[in-house]
Amino acid sequence: GDSVTQMEGPVTLSEEACLTINCTYTATGYPSLFWYVQYPGEGLQLLLKATKADDKGSNKGFEATYRKETTSFHLEKGSVQVSDSAVYFCALTPNSGNTPLVFGKGTRLSVIA
């Protein structure tokens, strides 16, 4: 079945360091890809999305590019802040439609000043 694999955490970075959280997927058809973020004590929020190959999603300095050839959607940020400390989830909807999300296990990021 469809699945998402993301790098194990926790990840601890100093402020202004570069961030990459790896995400790969297995899916039939043409999935849409998402990154959701969960800040401490808050609900899941959409961070960015991409709906077709080579699309780049971006928001709040984060970026991810839909790579069909490597079935990947890695999350990147050039300079992290303490306020970016959260759990990040990679997810997909299997058929590029409004269907249930399939999530990875999440990666906890801690940014220290």
Add this chain to the structure above:
Amino acid sequence: DTGVSQNPRHKITKRGQNVTFRCDPISEHNRLYWYRQTLGQGPEFLTYFQNEAQLEKSRLLSDRFSAERPKGSFSTLEIQRTEQGDSAMYLCASSLDAGTDTQYFGPGTRLTVL
């Protein structure tokens, strides 16, 4: 737009009791989803509705679980004869029925079964 709301936010119950959770989606969102999240894991799909019709149920949704959305607005998730393994965060999300529209999540209901 007040967002997706869920009640209660926390529920502690004894094994064997029944519990019911409520989700109020964003107004005019006709799709509503239920997910379950256990500690250290990503959310897992349970079931979803388009308007009042329940379109899909996961294998995770045992016969002790039932969900309804009687008028196509709010939804309830009931768990009968709770077990300790039911302890989790239950998340609700809603979206417009329009292609790859974003799912907006509520804050969740944390269930603890003693």
